[in-house]
Amino acid sequence: MHEAYDPHSIEPKWQKRWAEHELFKLDEASTRPAKYVLEMFPYPSGDIHMGHVRNYTIGDVYARYLHMNGYDVLHPIGWDAFGLPAENAAIKHHSHPATWTFENIETQMASFKRMGLSYDWDRTVITCKEDYYRWGQWFFLKMYEKGLAYRKSNPVNWCPDCKTVLANEQVEQGTCWRCHSTVERRELDQWYLKITDYAQELLDDLDKLPGWPERVKQMQANWIGRSEGAEVEFTLCDEAGEPTDEKITVFTTRPDTLFGCTFFMLAPEHKLVERLVAGTEYEAEVREVQKVAAAATAVERTMGDREKHGAFTGRYVINPVNGSKVPVWVSDYVLTDYGTGAVMAVPCGDQRDFEFARKYGLPIPPVVVPADSPLAAELADVRELEVTDVDWDEAFNGDGIMVQSGQFTGMPGGHDSEGMQAVIDWLAERGLGRGIVNFRLRDWLISRQRYWGNPIPMIYCDDCGLVPVPEKDLPVILPMDIDIAAGQTLKDSKEFYECTCPVCGKAAHRETDTMDTFTCSSWYYLRYTDPHNTSLPFAKDKADRFMPVDQYIGGIEHAILHLLYSRFWTKVARDAGMLDFDEPFTNLLCQGMVKDARGETMSKSKGNVVSPEAVIDEFGVDAARACILFMAPPDKDLQWDDKGCAAMARFLKRAWGQVWSLTDAKGPADDGQLAKELNRQMHATIKKVGADIERFNFNTALAAIMELVNTTADYLNATAEDARDEQLCHEVATALVLLLAPYAPHWADELWNEALGNEGSTYGVAWPSFDEEATKADEVERAVMIGGKVRGHITTAADAGEDEIVAAALEAVADRIAGLTVRKTIVAPTVVNVVAN
RNA sequence: GCCCGAGUGGCGGAAUGGCAGACGCGACGGUCUCAAAAACCGUUGUCCUCUGGGCGUGUGGGUUCGACUCCCACCUCGGGCACCA
Numbered sequence: 001m002h003e004a005y006d007p008h009s010i011e012p013k014w015q016k017r018w019a020e021h022e023l024f025k026l027d028e029a030s031t032r033p034a035k036y037v038l039e040m041f042p043y044p045s046g047d048i049h050m051g052h053v054r055n056y057t058i059g060d061v062y063a064r065y066l067h068m069n070g071y072d073v074l075h076p077i078g079w080d081a082f083g084l085p086a087e088n089a090a091i092k093h094h095s096h097p098a099t100w101t102f103e104n105i106e107t108q109m110a111s112f113k114r115m116g117l118s119y120d121w122d123r124t125v126i127t128c129k130e131d132y133y134r135w136g137q138w139f140f141l142k143m144y145e146k147g148l149a150y151r152k153s154n155p156v157n158w159c160p161d162c163k164t165v166l167a168n169e170q171v172e173q174g175t176c177w178r179c180h181s182t183v184e185r186r187e188l189d190q191w192y193l194k195i196t197d198y199a200q201e202l203l204d205d206l207d208k209l210p211g212w213p214e215r216v217k218q219m220q221a222n223w224i225g226r227s228e229g230a231e232v233e234f235t236l237c238d239e240a241g242e243p244t245d246e247k248i249t250v251f252t253t254r255p256d257t258l259f260g261c262t263f264f265m266l267a268p269e270h271k272l273v274e275r276l277v278a279g280t281e282y283e284a285e286v287r288e289v290q291k292v293a294a295a296a297t298a299v300e301r302t303m304g305d306r307e308k309h310g311a312f313t314g315r316y317v318i319n320p321v322n323g324s325k326v327p328v329w330v331s332d333y334v335l336t337d338y339g340t341g342a343v344m345a346v347p348c349g350d351q352r353d354f355e356f357a358r359k360y361g362l363p364i365p366p367v368v369v370p371a372d373s374p375l376a377a378e379l380a381d382v383r384e385l386e387v388t389d390v391d392w393d394e395a396f397n398g399d400g401i402m403v404q405s406g407q408f409t410g411m412p413g414g415h416d417s418e419g420m421q422a423v424i425d426w427l428a429e430r431g432l433g434r435g436i437v438n439f440r441l442r443d444w445l446i447s448r449q450r451y452w453g454n455p456i457p458m459i460y461c462d463d464c465g466l467v468p469v470p471e472k473d474l475p476v477i478l479p480m481d482i483d484i485a486a487g488q489t490l491k492d493s494k495e496f497y498e499c500t501c502p503v504c505g506k507a508a509h510r511e512t513d514t515m516d517t518f519t520c521s522s523w524y525y526l527r528y529t530d531p532h533n534t535s536l537p538f539a540k541d542k543a544d545r546f547m548p549v550d551q552y553i554g555g556i557e558h559a560i561l562h563l564l565y566s567r568f569w570t571k572v573a574r575d576a577g578m579l580d581f582d583e584p585f586t587n588l589l590c591q592g593m594v595k596d597a598r599g600e601t602m603s604k605s606k607g608n609v610v611s612p613e614a615v616i617d618e619f620g621v622d623a624a625r626a627c628i629l630f631m632a633p634p635d636k637d638l639q640w641d642d643k644g645c646a647a648m649a650r651f652l653k654r655a656w657g658q659v660w661s662l663t664d665a666k667g668p669a670d671d672g673q674l675a676k677e678l679n680r681q682m683h684a685t686i687k688k689v690g691a692d693i694e695r696f697n698f699n700t701a702l703a704a705i706m707e708l709v710n711t712t713a714d715y716l717n718a719t720a721e722d723a724r725d726e727q728l729c730h731e732v733a734t735a736l737v738l739l740l741a742p743y744a745p746h747w748a749d750e751l752w753n754e755a756l757g758n759e760g761s762t763y764g765v766a767w768p769s770f771d772e773e774a775t776k777a778d779e780v781e782r783a784v785m786i787g788g789k790v791r792g793h794i795t796t797a798a799d800a801g802e803d804e805i806v807a808a809a810l811e812a813v814a815d816r817i818a819g820l821t822v823r824k825t826i827v828a829p830t831v832v833n834v835v836a837n
Numbered sequence: 838g839c840c841c842g843a844g845u846g847g848c849g850g851a852a853u854g855g856c857a858g859a860c861g862c863g864a865c866g867g868u869c870u871c872a873a874a875a876a877c878c879g880u881u882g883u884c885c886u887c888u889g890g891g892c893g894u895g896u897g898g899g900u901u902c903g904a905c906u907c908c909c910a911c912c913u914c915g916g917g918c919a920c921c922a
Binding site for chain 1 (some may be wrong): 838839840841842843848850851852854855856859860862863871876877878881884901902903904915916917918919920921
């Protein structure tokens with residue numbers, strides 16, 4: 001009699017043994033082929049939740065599978081440990097952010113160990129530790145040297161609650177990504193990384209990532225927001241309406257509509273506005289528009305159907321294509337930080353301009369019209385502006401024919417049209433404009449007015465100005481003697497703040513802004529390849545052995561932020577000669593969310609959060625791991641239900657008993673039908689489980705194992721104990737244990753040792769192999785269809801010829817086709833279709 | 838508005854263009870038991886005139902010997918972007 005399955009005794013036992021043997025420690029001397037499996041590292045925000053269980057189980061099953069298949073698998077974990085929540089907790093509990101952070105790391109680490117995850121704990125990276133963040137500073141200095149890190153004054157997003165600026169990527173619908181306070185605009189001097197230098201490559205290289213989900217690539221492409229068009233220079237007129245030497249540049253994607261430009265727009269924040277209207281009769285109205293724009297929250301301003309407000313500045317500009325003088329207006333629908341903050345308004349071709357023109361009674365001359373419209377015919381040869389208004393309900397922005405457009409009249413107009421190119425060429429020849437590409441992507445604002453982050457290694461000297469900290473003086477250590485609960489900042493640490501200028505030696509002070517935590521997470525995956533290096537962030541040969549990451553796994557919420565920044569960082573490192581590849585993550589899996597049984601997101605406020613610890617307490621971690629993978633494919637949202645976990649625990653218990661029964665078999669070779677089928681299914685299951693895991697179909701792999709268990713039960717039920725084929729039973733038991741090992745490693749290791757009489761962990765055992773021939777049955781059943789409807793079944797030998805199969809099929813449905821003419825028979829692997837009439 | 842996904846039993850979900858509903862949950866019936874639980878064995882899309890047959894994968898068309906799967910149009914839900922010139 002064998003022991004009953006008791007997860008609560010075997011799980012801690014095996015975890016202890018794995019730790020003692022450093023089972024998951026990567027052997028640096030090994031020369032097996034390398035794989036890098038990485039899950040997005042956690043933020044130490046407290047206890048782990050079901051989303052973590054799902055994320056880390058997916059990675060763990062895959063990593064264990066690869067290891068059993070003969071790879072050296074780099075499978076590390078760490079913590080993204082700087083950030084604002086630690087400061088908030090410190091203020092609340094009147095402690096230090098480090099205390100809260102390290103306590104949470106301890107808690108999460110214990111949970112991860114309890115989950116049986118196969119991490120190389122020797123490689124743990126914690127970003128708030130000096131031995132890691134010093135290299136973040138090192139990267140910053142390299143970028144500063146190359147002009148990729150710079151400081152400038154600009155309108156920025158300011159979160160009043162977090163009391164810091166935010167990157168564009170961290171503003172969601174006008175609110176802070178962390179606290180969802182409404183973001184304000186402020187003009188501030190800040191540090192930026194020049195991600196825009198890589199805009200085109202970041203876009204182009206998405207094509208090098210066939211292993212990424214399409215939607216993630218789409219989101220990044222949208223965010224980068226490439227558009228082709230032209231810069232066009234308009235000449236500013238003075239108060240009297242006479243041309244000056246001054247030009248104002250606009251960006252347009254439709255230079256072919258230039259002839260329809262009847263007014264000119266400036267963003268309310270545009271620097272020129274002040275000069276144009278100060279002291280004029282138009283000032284009051286313009287100020288009113290600026291006030292309305294400033295008062296509107298970022299949320300309101302991004303509403304597409306928002307009422308547009310505008311005011312005339314009293315000034316004019318000259319349209320370079322036809323010399324016409326058009327009025328300059330200010331309106332809140334023009335964005336200050338896209339293009340040049342100035343827009344040529346073409347009301348016939350742009351819906352916003354159209355609405356504005358209607359509201360303020362401005363003319364709407366048609367210049368690009370549908371080719372088959374009456375207007376196209378009427379204006380076919382009209383080169384000057386004759387028709388100055390249309391009876392349309394909305395602007396026409398499609399492809400059409402150019403009219404009233406000087407020498408371009410009659411040419412095709414529209415996006416990428418011949419007319420568009422002709423206008424660009426014309427402008428370029430005269431120095432009035434040029435074709436350009438514009439991106440929506442802005443430079444990455446990385447400075448944060450917060451304490452708990454990586455200090456920016458810069459010094460301000462009254463004489464020498466901005467001076468970088470010399471590399472030999474790194475790291476700039478984040479001081480611990482800051483009482484943020486009492487309102488202290490880095491300025492309050494004299495030891496930190498006051499320093500001497502590395503150039504002239506005079507008294508100077510340090511930069512007190514810290515870096516966005518996303519800088520820390522932009523390269524941690526490189527550090528894992530060489531985590532203890534004290535002279536470089538990582539050695540190239542070590543990175544080369546494992547990078548790029550073969551499989552990256554994490555939440556879709558990082559589709560833009562973290563993944564875009566990491567791609568950028570990798571390209572910078574590549575251009576610095578540190579790496580030889582272009583993209584950090586070859587394959588990406590974005591797991592779905594874990595929701596409650598009713599399909600609602602889990603949240604503390606709803607009180608529907610399921611605690612992983614409680615689930616493990618009840619069912620054991622092997623059941624929890626297998627269950628969360630069985631419930632849905634990994635990229636889909638999943639509805640958690642304890643019942644599923646209970647079912648999985650029941651299955652493990654059943655399979656446990658079965659493995660013991662199989663190892664008790666003492667009978668001779670059995671060539672009965674059930675034994676043959678069991679053997680066949682064992683081979684077929686080994687084949688399917690491997691193929692499924694490689695495609696991340698963890699759920700169907702488990703289903704296949706369950707089917708094998710069901711068939712095994714049939715065999716065991718039908719045979720007397722002393723008549724069970726010993727050889728076959730042993731093979732099936734071995735297959736079951738090894739196939740389930742990635743999912744239920746404690747369960748598997750216990751059986752591997754106790755029932756199967758081996759020693760050590762299944763982790764080091766080779767994945768079972770299968771015999772292709774043995775996966776095939778001797779006989780094949782086929783449905784016989786008449787015109788696509790099932791009307792009978794036949795069974796033929798697996799090697800039966802087509803004639804034999806057709807004959808059997810026709811005989812099976814002889815009654816039904818009597819009197820009909822068989823026109824055609826199609827034999828497919830599982831059906832025969834008879835076409836008769 | 839634009840761009841992605843997804844719509845299959847009571848539920849979670851399976852199906853390289855080839856017998857729709859694998860596997861699991863739930864439900865129902867049975868064995869064991871004084872009884873219950875556990876365990877094990879069955880049944881379980883739906884309707885009908887039930888040894889058989891009709892209808893069934895959001896809706897309507899199409900391609901095909903054959904469509905959940907491919908094509909066209911539409912509906913619903915989820916997600917992302919959005920006054921980006």
